[in-house]
Amino acid sequence: MEWFYPRRRGPGWKHGWTIQTLTSISTPPLPLLAVFxxxxxxxxxxxxxxxxxxxxxxxxxxxxxLFLLPVLLIFIVLPGLMSLRFSLRALRPEHGHAKQSGGSPWGVAVLVVVLLLLVSYQSSFHSKWFGSA
Structure with missing residues (x-):
């Protein structure tokens, strides 16, 4: 019959319900925790x-x-540097000086150093990647 005429329930009812629910909660049994x-x-x-x-x-x-990274960097960076070098030559005014032929020796020196490092650590790379002793 209370469904047809509901009583007004205030915050006290909610507070009591919350406390009752929290006090009825208990930890699960130990066998259930062990199975879980x-x-x-x-x-x-x-x-x-x-x-x-x-x-x-x-x-x-x-x-x-990591093994292919130096080769990728050479193929990606080298064309960018070459195009930058050509664009800088086009912007530079000529003052009657003879044009220098060839490029900078620093690029060749860096390439030689990288190749020497790869050759010197070749056995280490082979033992790590291919599992040979």
């Missing part, structure tokens, strides 16, 4: 093998990227 922990452990263990294989695959790709 075992299930979580087994799920994480089954995913670990997949994670480990994916991580090894990612590391191989990253090492290959």
């Amino acid at each position: 922990a075992i299930v979580i452990f087994l799920l994480s263990l089954s995913q670990y093998t997949t994670y480990k294989a994916q991580m090894q695959h990612t590391m191989m790709n990253f090492q290959l990227f």
Whole structure:
């Protein structure tokens, strides 16, 4: 019958309901917590093998990227420097001086140093990437 004539309930009713609910909450039983922990452990263990294989695959790709990075930088940066050199020559006024032929020796020196470093650490790269002793 109370459905047809609802009583007005104020903040005191809500406060009492909240306290009653919070006092009735208890911790789950220990066997339930143990089963939950075992299930979580087994799920994480089954995913670990997949994670480990994916991580090894990612590391191989990253090492290959690091191996090819100097070559990529040479092919990306060198054309940019060449176009910059030609644009600077076009902007420079001529004062009757003879044009210098050839480029800067610094680019060749940097390339030689990079190649020497790669050759000197070649055995280290092979042992890391290809697994040979």
